[in-house]
Amino acid sequence: MKRNKINERLVEILLRVSASASVLAIIIITFFIFYKGIPLLAKVGIIDFLFNLNWNPTKGSFGIGAMVIGSLAVTLSSLIWSVPLGIMTAILMAEIAPPKFSGILSRLVELLAGIPSVVYGFFGLIVIVPMIRNYLGGVGLSVLAGAIVLGIMILPTIINISRDAINAVPEEYKVNSLALGATHYQSISRVILPAARSGIITAIVLGLGRAIGETMAVLMVTGNSAVIPDSLLSPVRTMTSNIVLEMGYAAGDHQAALFATGTVLFVFIVILNLAVSISMKAGTEDGN
Amino acid sequence: MKIKLKSEEVKVFYKDFQALHGIDIDIYENRVTALIGPSGCGKSTFLRTINRLNELIQGTKTEGRIYLDQKDIYSAEIDVVALRKKVGMVFQKPSVFPMSIYENVAYGPKIHGIKNKAQLDSIVEKSLIAANLWQEVKERVHKPAAGLSGGQQQRLVIARVLAVEPEVILMDEPASALDPISTSKLEELIGELKKNYTIVIVTHNMQQAARVSDYTGFFLNGELIEYSKTKELFVNPRDKRTEDYITGRFG
Numbered sequence: 001m002k003r004n005k006i007n008e009r010l011v012e013i014l015l016r017v018s019a020s021a022s023v024l025a026i027i028i029i030t031f032f033i034f035y036k037g038i039p040l041l042a043k044v045g046i047i048d049f050l051f052n053l054n055w056n057p058t059k060g061s062f063g064i065g066a067m068v069i070g071s072l073a074v075t076l077s078s079l080i081w082s083v084p085l086g087i088m089t090a091i092l093m094a095e096i097a098p099p100k101f102s103g104i105l106s107r108l109v110e111l112l113a114g115i116p117s118v119v120y121g122f123f124g125l126i127v128i129v130p131m132i133r134n135y136l137g138g139v140g141l142s143v144l145a146g147a148i149v150l151g152i153m154i155l156p157t158i159i160n161i162s163r164d165a166i167n168a169v170p171e172e173y174k175v176n177s178l179a180l181g182a183t184h185y186q187s188i189s190r191v192i193l194p195a196a197r198s199g200i201i202t203a204i205v206l207g208l209g210r211a212i213g214e215t216m217a218v219l220m221v222t223g224n225s226a227v228i229p230d231s232l233l234s235p236v237r238t239m240t241s242n243i244v245l246e247m248g249y250a251a252g253d254h255q256a257a258l259f260a261t262g263t264v265l266f267v268f269i270v271i272l273n274l275a276v277s278i279s280m281k282a283g284t285e286d287g288n
Numbered sequence: 289m290k291i292k293l294k295s296e297e298v299k300v301f302y303k304d305f306q307a308l309h310g311i312d313i314d315i316y317e318n319r320v321t322a323l324i325g326p327s328g329c330g331k332s333t334f335l336r337t338i339n340r341l342n343e344l345i346q347g348t349k350t351e352g353r354i355y356l357d358q359k360d361i362y363s364a365e366i367d368v369v370a371l372r373k374k375v376g377m378v379f380q381k382p383s384v385f386p387m388s389i390y391e392n393v394a395y396g397p398k399i400h401g402i403k404n405k406a407q408l409d410s411i412v413e414k415s416l417i418a419a420n421l422w423q424e425v426k427e428r429v430h431k432p433a434a435g436l437s438g439g440q441q442q443r444l445v446i447a448r449v450l451a452v453e454p455e456v457i458l459m460d461e462p463a464s465a466l467d468p469i470s471t472s473k474l475e476e477l478i479g480e481l482k483k484n485y486t487i488v489i490v491t492h493n494m495q496q497a498a499r500v501s502d503y504t505g506f507f508l509n510g511e512l513i514e515y516s517k518t519k520e521l522f523v524n525p526r527d528k529r530t531e532d533y534i535t536g537r538f539g
Contacts, residue, residue: 172383176445179341180396180452181373190399195386 030266037263040256049260055226057246057254064261066226070236073229074146074218075211082151083204086158090203093159094166095188106163113156121220124149129221138233141223146236149217154207161206165199166192201279209272213265215240239265292317292456292486293338298352300333300342307333309510310352315503320478320487322497322518325507326538331490334507335458338488339375340368356456373400376449377458381465382441384433389416389425392433392444396452411451419447420477439470443477450481457481459489463496475500494534498522506530 041049044062052063089109093102128148133140169192177187193200215238223235224245237245243258250258293315300308308330315321323331336342337350340361353360361371373396385392393412402408412429416422421443425436433444442462449457459478463471478487478500491497497504498518505515506527514521514530525531532538 170383172379172381173385175341175344176379176383176385176448177395178344179339179372179377179379180399180448181369181371182396182399183369186399190395191385 033259033262033266036256036259038260040253040260041263043253044257044260049257050264053228055242057250057257060253062253062257062260064239064242064257064264066228067237067239067242067261068264069228070143070222070226071212071238071240073143073236074150074222074238075208077143077147077232078150078154078211079204079208081147082155082207083158085151086155086203086207087162087200089155089159090162090166090200091188091193094163095184095192109156109159112152113160117153117214117217118220120149120153121217124217124221132233136233139223139235141221141235142233143222143229143236144232145221146218146238147232149221150211150214153214153217154210157210158203158207161203162196162200165196165203168199169195198279198282202276205272205276205279209269212268212272213240215244219244289319290317291315292357293488294355294358295334295337296353296355298334298337298350298354300330300337300351301349302345303347307510308337311512313505313512313515315486315488317486318482318484319502320482320489320500321503321505322501323488323490323505323507324492324494324497324533326533327492329507330510331505331507332460333510335377335460335488335490338456338458339372339377341377343368373452374454375456375458376452376454378442378445378449378460378462380461382438382445384436384441384444386432386434388430389433389436389444390429393447393451396448400452412447415447415451416444418450418481419443420473420480421447437470439466439473442466442470442474446477446481454485456486456488459487461490461492464492471496494522506533508533 040062044052049062049064050068051065052061053065054061054063055066089105093105097105124145128145129140129142131140132138132142132145136144173191173195174187177191178184182190218238219241222238222241224237224241225235226237226242227234229236239261243261246254247258291314293313295311295313298308298311299306311330311334323334325331333342337354338356338361340350342348342350350362353362355361356371356374359366385395387395390412393415394408397408397411402411413422413426416425416429421440424440425444428435433441436444442465446457446462463474466474475496478489481487482502489497489501501518503516504518504521506513506521506525506529508529514525514527516526521530522534525534
């Protein structure tokens with residue numbers, strides 16, 4: 001009896017310690033990012049830091065405007081094609097394909113999610129970059145290469161979460177809609193997708209978060225020049241690449257500027273997560 | 289009296305299991321026909337052959353013929369969408385779509401191509417009036433339908449069916465999830481609807497069948513054992529099994 005009680009107590013303590021450790025890690029990282037980044041942000045001014053296009057850290061010019069635009073350009077152009085493709089794949093898997101085929105597809109998507117990002121980057125560098133160079137011109141290392149590689153990388157997130165959202169829609173909605181004389185496609189577009197809306201928005205925002213935070217693959221295929229891209233074929237540098245490229249030799253204010261870049265990314269991701277929870281909440285209030 | 293629906297030798301198979309063993313029945317226009325029988329007797333399965341909803345379940349095979357106004361609904365040239373527009377269905381559990389009351393009712397007309405706002409407004413109002421729901425919801429037709437009570441939701445589902453202007457309405461135990469007051473409102477509504485529609489209702493509840501229907505069919509183990517005027521069937525059953533069932537000896 002007594003031993004049981006001690007065991008139980010031990011397990012409880014173990015769980016508490018593990019949970020506190022992960023929470024503590026998050027708190028420390030957050031604190032550290034802000035602690036290292038904020039002084040420089042204060043010195044340069046947030047507006048100037050975010051919008052100044054001149055990044056010349058060794059000469060005391062800290063503007064990440066070009067990288068902010070670079071991150072947005074690569075992320076948005078990857079979403080433009082991967083969101084429709086991902087949602088349509090999810091619809092196919094949840095509603096149209098026979099279960100067997102859907103199961104195979106689901107395995108393949110899982111596989112896609114498990115490939116390390118450096119492998120995607122390598123694939124992009126060896127296959128996509130030369131293709132862009134040969135067929136479309138430019139050096140190949142470009143916004144477009146980043147958009148293609150990133151788009152593939154976030155497909156699993158978009159597909160899996162959208163598919164779960166569609167599967168969670170009660171079967172009765174479909175049966176009722178069909179019984180009213182709707183076709184299968186009308187039922188999907190007018191009842192099932194609207195009912196799954198908040199889940200699909202979550203899928204897109206999480207995909208967006210993953211895209212904006214991705215570093216290695218983007219670094220390998222985008223060329224990394226810190227200027228504003230003037231077309232899809234121009235090279236571009238993202239905020240994440242900026243940190244990786246320069247952290248090896250940065251010191252003093254330069255290093256602080258890299259941390260400040262991290263702070264900006266961090267705030268961005270927090271805003272995205274808030275957007276997700278708000279959209280989920282809106283979904284439950286609709287009564288689904 | 290005009291025969292609206294006629295079935296001949298209707299058999300339904302779910303993979304290896306035969307759910308219906310040849311059903312022959314005549315269903316009369318502007319009458320309420322009740323189908324009764326114990327669980328698993330095939331009454332719901334038969335109901336779903338009339339709007340071809342069984343086809344949604346993989347591995348289902350239907351044989352035989354069902355005529356709606358002398359046209360075989362299982363013949364190759366029948367469009368299932370057009371059939372389901374003519375034969376509406378109300379399910380056991382009211383399932384309102386996650387949208388406003390108005391949008392729920394307007395759903396059917398919209399998918400069938402009506403876009404005119406004024407026309408939709410009038411269809412929605414007419415359907416809600418016909419379903420005895422208008423008075424209760426007219427102030428909040430643009431509010432989410434999920435906020436209605438169970439009984440109101442079931443009448444909303446009926447309004448949604450009426451909005452498509454069907455000729456036949458199938459009801460699959462429509463009152464089984466409702467409280468007694470909502471049930472009596474629904475039964476009253478069924479009595480009013482038969483002026484304009486042909487109604488086939490599956491029910492577990494024999495008192496309900498006796499109250500609302502003009503004709504009653506008794507199903508057992510996938511067969512139609514007896515079919516006649518409701519009064520006759522309940523007062524003077526011809527078959528011993530019918531008598532056993534309605535007197536509560538099994539089921």
